[in-house]
Structures are given as C-alpha cells and as structure tokens.
Amino acid sequence: MWSRINALINSRLRAQIAKEFLSILRDPRSRLIVFVPPLMQLLIFTFATTLEVRNADIAVYERDAGQWSHELVARVGAADFVNKLHTVHSRDELRELIDGRKVIAGLDVGQNFSRDIAAGGNGTAQVIVDGRRSNAGQITVGYLNAIAADVGTTARKESQRAPPVVVRHWFNPNLIYRWFVVPALSGILVFFSALMITSLSIARERELGTFDQLLVSPTTTPEIIVAKTVPAVAIGAVLGLMMIGAAAFLFGVPFTGSFWLLLPSLLLFILSVVGIGLMISAVSATQQQAILGAFAIGVPAVLMSGFATPVENMPLVLQWMAQGIPLTHFLVIVEGTFLKAMPASDIVANTWPLAVIALVTLTMATVFVRGRLQ
Amino acid sequence: MSTHPTTDGGGTQDQDVAVVVESVVKHFGEVEALRGFSADIRYGRLTGLVGPDGAGKTTLMRIMTGLLVPNGGRVTLAGFDVVEDNDAIHIASGYMPQRFGLYEDLSVMENMRLYAQLRGMDADQNTDIFRSLLDFTRLGPFTTRLAGKLSGGMKQKLGLACALMAKPRVLLLDEPSVGVDPVSRQDLWRMVQALTDDGMAVVWSTAYLDEAERCESVLLLNEGKLEFDGPPQELTDRIKQRSFRLTGVSDERRAVLSQALDLGTVGDGVIQGDAVRVVLRADAGRAEIGALADEVGAILEPVQPRFEDAFIDLLGGGPGGTSALAERMHAVELDSDIAVSCRDLTKCFGDFTATDKVSFEVQKGEIFGLLGPNGAGKSTTFKMLCGLLKPTEGEAHVVGHDLRRATGAAKSQLGYMAQKFSLYGLLSVRQNLEFSAGVYGLEGASKSQRIDEMIETFELQQYLSTSPDSLPLGYKQRLALACALMHRPPVLFLDEPTSGVDPITRREFWTHINGLVRKGVTVMVTTHFMDEAEYCDRVAMMYRARLIALDTPDALKRVSRSDAHPDPTMEDAFIHLVESADLDDEARANAKVAA
Numbered sequence: 001m002w003s004r005i006n007a008l009i010n011s012r013l014r015a016q017i018a019k020e021f022l023s024i025l026r027d028p029r030s031r032l033i034v035f036v037p038p039l040m041q042l043l044i045f046t047f048a049t050t051l052e053v054r055n056a057d058i059a060v061y062e063r064d065a066g067q068w069s070h071e072l073v074a075r076v077g078a079a080d081f082v083n084k085l086h087t088v089h090s091r092d093e094l095r096e097l098i099d100g101r102k103v104i105a106g107l108d109v110g111q112n113f114s115r116d117i118a119a120g121g122n123g124t125a126q127v128i129v130d131g132r133r134s135n136a137g138q139i140t141v142g143y144l145n146a147i148a149a150d151v152g153t154t155a156r157k158e159s160q161r162a163p164p165v166v167v168r169h170w171f172n173p174n175l176i177y178r179w180f181v182v183p184a185l186s187g188i189l190v191f192f193s194a195l196m197i198t199s200l201s202i203a204r205e206r207e208l209g210t211f212d213q214l215l216v217s218p219t220t221t222p223e224i225i226v227a228k229t230v231p232a233v234a235i236g237a238v239l240g241l242m243m244i245g246a247a248a249f250l251f252g253v254p255f256t257g258s259f260w261l262l263l264p265s266l267l268l269f270i271l272s273v274v275g276i277g278l279m280i281s282a283v284s285a286t287q288q289q290a291i292l293g294a295f296a297i298g299v300p301a302v303l304m305s306g307f308a309t310p311v312e313n314m315p316l317v318l319q320w321m322a323q324g325i326p327l328t329h330f331l332v333i334v335e336g337t338f339l340k341a342m343p344a345s346d347i348v349a350n351t352w353p354l355a356v357i358a359l360v361t362l363t364m365a366t367v368f369v370r371g372r373l374q
Numbered sequence: 375m376s377t378h379p380t381t382d383g384g385g386t387q388d389q390d391v392a393v394v395v396e397s398v399v400k401h402f403g404e405v406e407a408l409r410g411f412s413a414d415i416r417y418g419r420l421t422g423l424v425g426p427d428g429a430g431k432t433t434l435m436r437i438m439t440g441l442l443v444p445n446g447g448r449v450t451l452a453g454f455d456v457v458e459d460n461d462a463i464h465i466a467s468g469y470m471p472q473r474f475g476l477y478e479d480l481s482v483m484e485n486m487r488l489y490a491q492l493r494g495m496d497a498d499q500n501t502d503i504f505r506s507l508l509d510f511t512r513l514g515p516f517t518t519r520l521a522g523k524l525s526g527g528m529k530q531k532l533g534l535a536c537a538l539m540a541k542p543r544v545l546l547l548d549e550p551s552v553g554v555d556p557v558s559r560q561d562l563w564r565m566v567q568a569l570t571d572d573g574m575a576v577v578w579s580t581a582y583l584d585e586a587e588r589c590e591s592v593l594l595l596n597e598g599k600l601e602f603d604g605p606p607q608e609l610t611d612r613i614k615q616r617s618f619r620l621t622g623v624s625d626e627r628r629a630v631l632s633q634a635l636d637l638g639t640v641g642d643g644v645i646q647g648d649a650v651r652v653v654l655r656a657d658a659g660r661a662e663i664g665a666l667a668d669e670v671g672a673i674l675e676p677v678q679p680r681f682e683d684a685f686i687d688l689l690g691g692g693p694g695g696t697s698a699l700a701e702r703m704h705a706v707e708l709d710s711d712i713a714v715s716c717r718d719l720t721k722c723f724g725d726f727t728a729t730d731k732v733s734f735e736v737q738k739g740e741i742f743g744l745l746g747p748n749g750a751g752k753s754t755t756f757k758m759l760c761g762l763l764k765p766t767e768g769e770a771h772v773v774g775h776d777l778r779r780a781t782g783a784a785k786s787q788l789g790y791m792a793q794k795f796s797l798y799g800l801l802s803v804r805q806n807l808e809f810s811a812g813v814y815g816l817e818g819a820s821k822s823q824r825i826d827e828m829i830e831t832f833e834l835q836q837y838l839s840t841s842p843d844s845l846p847l848g849y850k851q852r853l854a855l856a857c858a859l860m861h862r863p864p865v866l867f868l869d870e871p872t873s874g875v876d877p878i879t880r881r882e883f884w885t886h887i888n889g890l891v892r893k894g895v896t897v898m899v900t901t902h903f904m905d906e907a908e909y910c911d912r913v914a915m916m917y918r919a920r921l922i923a924l925d926t927p928d929a930l931k932r933v934s935r936s937d938a939h940p941d942p943t944m945e946d947a948f949i950h951l952v953e954s955a956d957l958d959d960e961a962r963a964n965a966k967v968a969a
Contacts, residue, residue, distance in 0.1 A: 015812020023800040209796035216760050216790040217813045218782045
C-alpha cells in the first residue's frame with residue numbers, strides 16, 4: 001500500500017519537475033535568456049563596478065616656493081590616478097575649477113609649508129574636494145593623504161625621526177578591487193536569476209490557465225512548490241558554479257577556501273531565494289505583477305546586503321532586516337571562501353540563517369498558493 | 375468604377391453603397407487574413423460580418439476604418455478611400471472595437487464628454503445630443519457610475535453611445551455581443567435597428583452564427599475567403615428542403631444522432647433538446663434517414679432551416695457521428711447514481727455573494743449545463759464543484775467524495791477542460807500528454823499505452839513535436855480533451871469549452887462528448903452558446919447568484935412559449951426566465967415596502 005502511494009507521488013512529482021525543466025530549457029531562446037545575460041553581466045559589471053579613481057584632474061594652488069612644496073606637487077603630478085594638474089594662482093580660480101567640475105579636488109599649499117617642515121614641525125596643505133562626487137572625492141583624498149604621508153616620511157628620514165606607521169591590507173594586500181567585486185557579483189547575479197525564474201513561474205501558469213489545470217489534478221500544494229523549486233535550484237546552481245569558475249579561472253581571484261563548503265552554502269542560498277521568488281509568484285495574478293514584485297524585493301535586497309555599504313554601518317533596525325536577506329549571508333560566505341579560507345565554523349554561522357529563511361519562505365509560498373484557493 | 379462623391383460617374387445605384395470592398399488582400403507574415411474578395415455594404419441596412427474566429431472579420435473591420443492598410447485591393451467608405459483619405463474616414467465612420475476603449479476610472483458621463491471632446495465637439499453645447507444618446511442607450515440613470523463598474527452589456531451600450539457621438543454615416547461594430555447576456559443583446563439589436571431605420575449603414579461582426587439571421591444582409595467569411603454575400607434567408611433557403619427533426623427519441627437521441635451522422639446522405643446533425651436535428655446532403659434523398667426513423671420509432675418532420683446549419687452545409691458538412699475516443703473508453707462504473715451533488719453551496723467575496731445557496735444533484739451519465747448571464751455566479755459555482763474555490767458554506771461532492779476533505783480522491787475522479795484550453799505552450803504536444811498522464815499518477819507501460827491511444831484517437835501523430843500554440847484550433851481542442859481524459863475520469867468538467875471555436879470543430883467536440891456520455895461519463899458544462907444548452911440533459915439557469923430554474927431544455931422552452939414565440943429557442947427561454955426572476959424580485963421588494 002505504502003509503496004503504491006509512494007510510487008504515485010513520485011510519478012506526479014516527476015511529471016511536474018520534468019514539465020518545469022522543459023518550460024525553462026526546451027526553447028533555445030529561453031535557454032539563452034537564462035544563461036547568457038547573467039554571464040554577460042558578470043563580465044560587464046566586473047569592469048564597470050570599480051571604486052578606483054582614475055584619470056582625475058587636480059587643481060594646485062602653490063603659495064610656497066620651498067623644497068617640500070615642490071616635492072609634494074611633483075609627486076601628486078606623477079601619481080597614477082592623476083590625469084592632469086591645473087596650476088592656479090588664486091582661491092577664486094580654484095573655486096571656479098571645482099564649481100565647473102573641471103577638477104575633482106584642489107590642493108592648497110600654504111606659504112609656510114616648507115619652512116615648517118624644515119623647522120621640524122608639520123607642514124599643512126589643504127585639500128578641497130567636490131562634495132557632489134563624494135565617493136570618488138573621498139577616495140581622491142585618501143590617495144592625496146597617502147602621497148602627503150610619503151612626502152612626510154622622506155622629510156623625516158632626512159631629519160632622522162621615528163619611522164611612520166605602515167598599513168598592510170590582509171587577504172587582498174594590493175587592494176585589487178576585482179577580488180572583492182567578482183565573488184560578490186556572482187552572488188548577486190545568481191540571486192536575481194533565481195528570483196526571476198521562480199517569481200514568473202506560478203504567475204505565468206496562472207495567466208495561461210494551466211495553474212487551474214494543475215489545481216484540479218490530484219497533485220498537492222507542497223508537490224507544486226517542490227516541483228517548482230527543484231529546477232530553479234538546479235539551474236541557479238549551474239549558473240552560480242559557472243560564475244565562481246569564471247571568478248577563479250578567468251579573473252584570477254584567489255580561491256583559498258573549501259569548494260565543498262561553498263557548494264552546499266550555494267544550494268541553501270538559492271533555495272532561500274527560490275522561496276522568496278515563489279512567494280512573490282503565489283501572490284501575483286499576472287507576470288507583470290510578478291516582475292514588479294521581484295524588483296521591489298530584489299533591488300533593496302542587493303543594496304542592503306552589504307555589497308555596496310557595510311551592514312555594520314546601517315541603523316540597527318536595518319541591520320536586523322539585512323539578516324533576513326539571503327544575499328547578506330551568502331556574500332560573507334563567498335567573499336570569505338575566496339579570499340580568506342573561511343573555516344567551516346564561520347560558514348555554518350552564516351548558513352543556518354539561510355536554512356531558516358528558506359524554510360520560512362517556502363512554507364509561506366505553500367500557504368499563499370493554498371490561500372488562493374479560498 | 376469609382377464611388378468617390380466628386381466623380382459623378384457612379385449613378386443612382388451607388389448612392390446607397392456605404393462601403394465598397396474591391397479584391398482586398400491582407401496578410402500578416404505567413405498568415406493570410408484576407409484572400410482577396412469584393413463586396414458592397416449599403417446604407418440603411420444592418421450588414422452582418424459573420425464567421426468563426428480567425429476568419430478575417432476584425433482585419434476587414436480595421437481596414438474599413440483605416441487602421442490597417444491592405445496589401446492589395448481597395449476599400450472606400452462613404453466615398454473616401456480608406457488609405458488616401460484616412461482623415462475623412464474617421465469623421466464618416468464610427469468604430470466600436472471588441473473592447474471599446476472606455477476609461478474605467480471615469481464615470482459614464484465623463485467618458486461621453488471625453489469622446490465628444492476627442493471628436494472636437496464642445497461637450498457643453500451638445501447636451502441635447504448627450505440626452506438623446508443616454509435615452510437611446512437607457513444609460514440615463516447611471517451617468518455618475520464608473521465605467522469599470524458597469525456590466526458587460528452596459529459597457530457595450532456606453533461604447534455604442536461614444537461611437538455614435540459624431541453621428542457617423544457608417545457604424546462598424548466589432549463583435550458587440552461578446553460577453554453580453556441575451557437580455558442586453560436584445561437591447562443592442564433594438565438600438566441598431568433604430569439606427570438603420572434612420573439610414574445609417576451598420577456593420578455587425580459576430581462569431582455567433584445565429585445572429586446572422588437577424589441581419590438584413592450577410593457577408594460570411596471563412597479563413598479569409600468570402601463564402602457568401604447576400605440576405606441570410608437566401609443561404610438558409612438552400613437547405614430548406616433538407617432540414618429535418620427526429621422527435622420521440624428522447625432517451626436514445628445521442629445514439630440516433632450518432633447513427634444518423636454515419637449515414638452517407640446526412641451532412642450534419644445536432645441534438646436539440648429531446649429531438650435530433652439533421653441536414654441532408656445536397657441532392658440526397660430522404661430514404662436513408664426515413665428508414666432510420668422507422669427503425670428507432672422516431673417521427674421525421676421537416677423544420678425551418680438555420681443559418682449555422684447552412685454554413686456547415688456550405689463548407690461541405692460536419693464530422694461523422696462515431697467518436698473514436700468514446701469507442702476506446704470503458705463503460706464507467708460508479709457506486710452511486712449521483713455523480714456530482716451540492717447542497718446550499720454559497721460563496722461570498724467580502725460583502726458580495728457570488729453564489730447563494732445553490733443545491734442540485736447530477737445523475738451519472740448526464741450532461742448537466744450551467745447557464746446564466748455574466749456575473750450570475752455560474753463560474754463561481756463551477757469552480758467550487760471542481761475544487762478550484764473553497765465554498766464559504768455548504769458542501770460539494772464528486773462521486774461521493776467531499777471536496778473539502780478528500781480533495782485528492784475527488785480530484786482524481788474528475789477531468790477538467792478550461793476555456794482557453796490551458797495547454798503548456800512551452801512544451802511540445804507529446805510533452806503535454808506525458809505531463810498530464812504523469813500528474814494523474816500514470817506510470818510505466820500503462821502511461822505510454824494511454825498516451826499512444828490518445829495520439830491515435832485524435833490523430834495527433836504529425837504534431838507531436840510542435841508546440842500546442844501553433845496547432846490549428848481543432849487540434850488544440852483535441853489535445854486539451856486528450857489531456858483532460860488521460861486518466862479516464864468518470865466526471866468531466868467543461869468550462870465554456872467551445873467559445874471561439876468554429877462550428878465544425880464544435881460539432882466534432884460534441885460528437886466526442888455524446889459518445890463519452892453514452893459510456894456513462896458525466897459531463898458538467900458551462901456555455902454561453904444557447905444552442906449548446908440543447909445538448910444538455912438538464913440545464914441549471916443561474917441569475918444573480920441564485921438558481922432560478924433547473925429542468926430539461928425542452929421543459930424550459932415550453933415555459934416560455936407564448937403567442938409571440940410559438941416555438942421558442944433556448945435564448946427566448948433564457949430571456950423569459952431572467953425577466954420573470956426580475957419581476958419576482960420586484961414584487962417581493964414591493965411587498966416588503968408595503969409591509
């Protein structure tokens with residue numbers, strides 16, 4: 001008896017899973033749409049999403065004619081990130097250049113700069129930054145600070161002073177931006193792909209009327225949810241592995257952690273995203289609503305996930321909310337696995353929230369589908 | 375020959391020609407929508423543009439209003455070439471598309487003002503036009519109601535009012551009766567009648583062939599070709615001597631129809647209540663059918679021909695009477711004689727009661743029809759019976775299983791075919807078949823055997839690897855039926871199964887259904903084709919969430935028999951029932967006020 005029931009369940013599930021796979025992959029065009037755009041995006045965004053400042057124009061108002069002032073200006077002019085130095089002769093001129101967005105920052109070297117240094121004190125130069133471009137501006141300030149510190153070191157060496165502090169960046173010693181961006185992007189793109197595939201799935205069937213057909217068949221709601229979950233997880237995993245492979249082999253991001261810890265985390269991550277997607281789909285009457293829903297959830301989720309700004313810097317309430325976003329946890333795992341050989345205990349600390357999210361969202365999706373019957 | 379008013383070579387005869395169609399051709403990619411034909415449409419006349427879905431009606435309409443440019447040929451409307459004098463066309467014609475562009479968030483009056491302004495009319499100076507249009511459409515009491523809150527029939531009337539705003543000389547109505555219940559449809563006919571009496575040319579396109587009989591002239595389209603041009607009477611007269619009715623066969627009528635259709639001399643046949651209606655092939659004698667009548671003890675009598683039958687005859691007759699599908703079905707055995715039953719079935723959506731205490735029982739092997747105007751609650755009731763909606767109160771049983779508790783058991787006993795066929799367009803035909811077999815728990819050898827059976831029965835071999843979306847309509851319907859019947863359900867639910875389907879495909883469909891019923895399958899069907907209600911053993915008529923009548927089609931027709939309608943159709947019966955329900959409600963309301 002039990003084996004018969006088992007067999008029945010299996011055949012129903014099998015039929016549905018086959019149907020879901022075919023719906024996504026049978027048509028060559030939809031096959032392309034599933035795999036090609038995310039991989040293209042990985043390639044494009046890797047180069048587009050860079051926080052490094054390059055080709056910056058800097059204004060210089062040099063009021064000092066001394067040795068150290070010349071040294072500072074010369075080093076700024078020679079720096080990689082600088083495109084061109086604009087020499088100005090008044091504060092007003094400097095202001096104009098910044099107002100007109102000709103330069104991102106102005107360096108104002110005071111009259112006593114060289115004299116103060118020669119006297120063994122601190123030379124002071126002012127940096128004026130275009131606050132409208134706050135991010136690039138801050139990075140420019142950072143670069144200028146580094147140059148100033150360099151000049152200071154040279155000056156002190158000559159006067160036999162104590163050695164300065166040297167910063168070393170662990171895990172990414174040269175601060176290569178790509179090392180951070182590519183693993184994170186693979187997480188984000190898998191997140192969006194899985195969200196899209198699943199949020200459309202029920203809504204599309206509802207639009208076509210096939211969902212009614214499914215509901216009048218003896219299949220149960222959990223079966224419908226499972227049948228829609230399996231292909232989405234499988235396709236998401238393939239996509240994720242392709243991206244992780246591209247990160248490691250194409251972009252040369254060092255993969256220091258354990259692949260066998262990353263793989264189950266990836267599957268759990270996709271499962272939790274699929275839960276969110278199916279929840280959206282279950283409450284949407286049309287595919288249009290589903291797409292809007294996916295974006296309404298997806299974009300804030302990416303912004304709050306810690307990709308753009310660290311979660312720890314957000315207000316406490318938003319930090320709590322960020323814990324409900326699968327991407328927040330997966331980004332920690334994927335970055336950690338790539339760059340710092342994250343140990344199993346740390347990975348588990350980030351996978352159990354994924355499991356909880358998956359459990360909650362998939363249960364909710366089931367409840368929503370059932371609720372639609374009322 | 376030109377009919378342009380500036381060239382007076384036309385003569386008096388052309389004065390009353392509103393639209394001239396000259397060998398018009400239109401194709402969309404590979405699809406040939408219009409294959410080159412010519413026709414005239416005259417003023418002061420109601421011209422029916424008749425044909426099944428996909429015949430080219432809308433394409434022709436849109437060419438006549440200058441919204442599409444023909445690939446070949448020429449069309450002039452009120453003397454203006456639709457391509458060259460495009461702007462003049464918009465003034466001379468009023469066009470009401472299938473879904474008139476009403477702004478659902480504006481009131482009736484605001485919609486009318488907007489359309490007046492779009493026509494360049496000052497709304498404030500035309501209050502008399504507004505008043506007459508409101509009187510004409512009987513929308514006067516509803517001027518402040520939002521268009522989105524109007525019923526289907528009222529929406530069409532408002533659309534008509536907007537299309538009539540600029541007093542066009544030619545009025546083009548594209549399927550105005552779709553989604554409109556028979557009562558509102560009568561209103562539309564009355565209005566159009568008044569307009570043609572005033573000399574306007576009205577073109578009424580429709581897929582309901584019975585509507586053609588009401589038109590003064592008919593252009594009958596099929597697959598982009600003009601099959602007939604003239605008064606409908608002329609076409610029906612062709613089968614006048616060949617239309618017969620077999621009465622006195624009520625219990626055996628499905629078997630008799632099947633036998634009759636298999637006769638070489640019978641071209642077409644349908645069930646009409648307790649009787650069977652047949653049309654003999656041209657030049658065929660009545661010997662064979664006479665012999666059949668004698669054999670089954672039926673009375674053979676000539677009847678008035680119908681337009682739809684004439685159309686089928688024109689296309690060379692309908693399908694045969696034997697259903698290959700039913701031949702393969704095993705006789706259905708049920709423990710009880712009651713296949714479907716419901717008691718006090720009620721469904722509320724918030725404050726709104728969609729179905730109000732509906733109770734009935736459906737016998738095994740019965741075709742049970744649910745009829746009613748839009749919004750009467752027939753779909754809600756239907757959905758509760760097949761488990762798509764949970765009733766607020768009351769209960770429903772399918773083959774003895776409570777739909778609330780034994781959902782799985784009940785569901786494996788029913789087959790369901792939805793209005794739009796609901797096939798997976800992303801899967802191939804074979805994959806669709808495999809999916810429906812699998813989802814009903816078929817496996818291994820029995821699964822592949824059933825699938826092969828269905829492929830053979832419905833002749834799907836050549837389409838196995840194509841997508842259902844690209845199938846011809848008839849095959850799409852066959853596939854949907856195959857999917858619904860894969861698990862051999864004893865009860866079959868059909869939700870408006872033949873809407874948008876041409877009459878020949880419809881007949882083929884009913885041949886299968888009749889065959890299945892003879893094997894003991896129970897069929898629940900909703901339909902808005904009144905003719906199709908005739909196939910039912912019993913019909914439940916729903917109106918305003920309640921069951922207002924439940925009887926055999928013939929009994930329902932008998933109730934509405936009057937001097938005005940000595941031989942009432944199902945549509946007459948329907949109107950009669952709805953009107954008397956309204957009267958009852960009124961009387962009750964008055965009694966309440968009096969008390």
